[in-house]
Amino acid sequence: MAPQNVSRPAPHSDPPHPDPQHTDPPHSAPPAADPQRNDPRPAGTQRPSPVAGRRLWAWLMLPGILWMAAFLVGSLVLVAMLAFGTTDPLGNPRFGFNPENIAALAEPAYRSVLLRSLGYALLTCLICLLVAYPVAYAIALHGGRFKTLLIAAIVVPFFANYLVRMYGWSVVLSDDGPLLRALRAVGLADDGTRILQTGGGVVAGLVYGFVVFMIIPLYAALERMDVSLIEAGRDLYGGPLRTFFHVTLPATRQGAAAGCVLVFLPAMGDFVSAQLLGGPDQIMIGNLIQDKFFQGQNWPLGSALTMLMMAVLFLGMLGYLRRARKDEAGAVR
Amino acid sequence: MTLRTEGARRARRGTDRRPRFALAVTVAFFALLYLPIGVVVLFSFNSQKSLTVFKDFSSRWYEAFFRDQLLLDSLGMSLQVSLVATAGSLVLGVALALGLVRSRDRLGSLAGLIMLIPLITPEIVTGVAAMLLFKGMGVPLSTGTVMLAEITFSISYVTVILRSRIAALNPEVEEAAMDLGATRWQALRLVTLPALLPSILASAVLIFALVFDDFVLAYFTTGVDPQPLSVRIYSAIRFGVQPTINAVGTLMLFGSIALIALALFIPRLFGRRGGIDLLSGK
Numbered sequence: 070m071a072p073q074n075v076s077r078p079a080p081h082s083d084p085p086h087p088d089p090q091h092t093d094p095p096h097s098a099p100p101a102a103d104p105q106r107n108d109p110r111p112a113g114t115q116r117p118s119p120v121a122g123r124r125l126w127a128w129l130m131l132p133g134i135l136w137m138a139a140f141l142v143g144s145l146v147l148v149a150m151l152a153f154g155t156t157d158p159l160g161n162p163r164f165g166f167n168p169e170n171i172a173a174l175a176e177p178a179y180r181s182v183l184l185r186s187l188g189y190a191l192l193t194c195l196i197c198l199l200v201a202y203p204v205a206y207a208i209a210l211h212g213g214r215f216k217t218l219l220i221a222a223i224v225v226p227f228f229a230n231y232l233v234r235m236y237g238w239s240v241v242l243s244d245d246g247p248l249l250r251a252l253r254a255v256g257l258a259d260d261g262t263r264i265l266q267t268g269g270g271v272v273a274g275l276v277y278g279f280v281v282f283m284i285i286p287l288y289a290a291l292e293r294m295d296v297s298l299i300e301a302g303r304d305l306y307g308g309p310l311r312t313f314f315h316v317t318l319p320a321t322r323q324g325a326a327a328g329c330v331l332v333f334l335p336a337m338g339d340f341v342s343a344q345l346l347g348g349p350d351q352i353m354i355g356n357l358i359q360d361k362f363f364q365g366q367n368w369p370l371g372s373a374l375t376m377l378m379m380a381v382l383f384l385g386m387l388g389y390l391r392r393a394r395k396d397e398a399g400a401v402r
Numbered sequence: 403m404t405l406r407t408e409g410a411r412r413a414r415r416g417t418d419r420r421p422r423f424a425l426a427v428t429v430a431f432f433a434l435l436y437l438p439i440g441v442v443v444l445f446s447f448n449s450q451k452s453l454t455v456f457k458d459f460s461s462r463w464y465e466a467f468f469r470d471q472l473l474l475d476s477l478g479m480s481l482q483v484s485l486v487a488t489a490g491s492l493v494l495g496v497a498l499a500l501g502l503v504r505s506r507d508r509l510g511s512l513a514g515l516i517m518l519i520p521l522i523t524p525e526i527v528t529g530v531a532a533m534l535l536f537k538g539m540g541v542p543l544s545t546g547t548v549m550l551a552e553i554t555f556s557i558s559y560v561t562v563i564l565r566s567r568i569a570a571l572n573p574e575v576e577e578a579a580m581d582l583g584a585t586r587w588q589a590l591r592l593v594t595l596p597a598l599l600p601s602i603l604a605s606a607v608l609i610f611a612l613v614f615d616d617f618v619l620a621y622f623t624t625g626v627d628p629q630p631l632s633v634r635i636y637s638a639i640r641f642g643v644q645p646t647i648n649a650v651g652t653l654m655l656f657g658s659i660a661l662i663a664l665a666l667f668i669p670r671l672f673g674r675r676g677g678i679d680l681l682s683g684k
Binding site: 130382 | 420426427428431432435437442445453454494497507510512513516519523532535551554561587611622632635636640650655658659661
């Protein structure tokens with residue numbers, strides 16, 4: 070009647086050290102039918118076999134996995150396939166094998182849009198870094214008890230509707246908006262200076278949209294950093310700049326790299342910023358894709374452009390992962 | 403003389419010296435972060451159509467919004483989509499997250515990889531892909547297709563948020579329940595899920611807010627009528643000044659803030675820690 074396991078402490082009090090008997094699955098238990106159900110004997114002697122447990126986890130995962138396989142993986146495979154497809158006379162997409170769309174990507178018009186998108190996205194990353202480092206530094210190292218509050222104050226606007234934020238930003242940047250008026254007042258801009266309808270406007274929009282993704286990982290890295298390192302740098306008579314470049318920057322390099330990936334990915338795919346803040350000659354690859362799917366009705370070409378963008382991003386990710394692995398290897402050494 | 407050496411020594415001690423440059427950038431950053439939002443809120447109360455000159459306070463744009471049947475239909479549709487997507491993604495996502503953490507087999511690691519796809523793919527790609535999938539299956543784009551696409555996207559968020567929470571749970575409590583005679587399923591239902599409830603509720607609120615505000619996926623998967631509110635806003639702001647949008651935007655802004663506050667507050671309501679970390683769980 071008294072099974073050996075009953076002597077274990079009550080479930081509420083966590084045992085301070087793991088009980089080996091308890092973690093070991095009973096090897097002798099028959100893996101066949103569920104022994105617990107309809108078992109009149111006091112429980113505890115036999116636990117459900119580990120095989121049955123694993124089956125439960127598999128059953129739990131199955132609907133979600135099937136859903137994601139169908140709606141996510143399946144749909145992405147369709148895009149890849151349609152990149153080789155054609156359009157029938159009615160404008161409906163047809164799958165097939167037609168290298169034309171892929172070949173069309175080499176056209177100078179598309180190449181220049183891709184290069185511009187890359188340039189804007191990289192510039193966005195750079196500006197985000199330049200803005201986010203001081204902000205994350207000031208909050209993480211000098212935020213005191215307001216740290217969490219300040220970070221929340223940065224994250225909360227990010228949850229506001231992206232379009233409404235971009236719309237407000239376009240009002241701020243407009244020709245008679247508050248920013249240019251202030252700049253004119255202090256003599257940093259003249260009457261002809263514009264931000265909207267320029268490449269600068271597009272990048273400003275991308276920075277405003279995604280700078281949070283840079284601040285959060287940088288803040289986390291600076292928080293984790295050993296502050297005594299900075300003090301040591303100062304003790305060795307390093308100036309603030311030297312200390313920053315030789316101590317702080319290397320210590321938080323991984324956070325910066327993660328932030329760059331998190332900013333670069335959405336910046337490359339964005340089409341709202343270029344539409345609201347740029348002119349027709351500042352379109353990015355996202356605008357091109359949008360146009361092929363909505364106005365141009367050339368879905369195969371749109372798919373090919375989507376795949377091109379994914380390929381570029383994949384190469385970037387690959388580079389990031391290799392660097393990250395090297396960093397890890399260096400840290401272990 | 404002594405003052406200066408004292409100051410110099412303190413400066414050398416490093417972190418307690420105020421980095422004036424960083425502080426200046428931070429102040430400017432916060433100003434620019436809130437200026438656009440402030441402009442939208444302020445000019446939603448403007449009596450004039452202008453977005454640059456504020457005349458006097460009026461609620462006419464809010465009244466215009468509540469008289470605009472198209473916008474109200476969109477609001478209703480967005481609420482519907484958010485509710486369904488939250489419920490659907492929670493059912494699938496919680497089960498998936500449990501399996502991902504507890505199972506150690508290949509199915510789990512494969513699923514873990516799939517879950518990462520939406521997080522490392524620009525939304526326009528998943529949007530285009532979903533549109534193509536529905537069109538390829540001959541399903542006309544509608545409210546239903548927006549719901550399906552948003553569920554797919556939200557499952558990833560649910561699993562990302564809940565995975566660390568589940569991993570932090572003590573599995574021995576579950577095993578203790580089984581020692582006391584519960585089946586694995588009973589232990590899960592009676593012990594694990596109640597322990598996860600605060601996190602589940604908090605992520606539900608967060609998912610609701612994210613789906614409600616989502617634009618790109620909704621834009622690619624919506625039919626003609628009704629359209630989600632964010633898509634309606636998009637077509638409105640592409641064609642010049644629309645003061646009504648300021649009113650809608652202001653309402654959405656405070657709605658989102660209220661939801662995030664709620665999401666952060668829920669775990670405290672249950673008298674224990676274990677909610678969502680705004681920093682780690684996006």
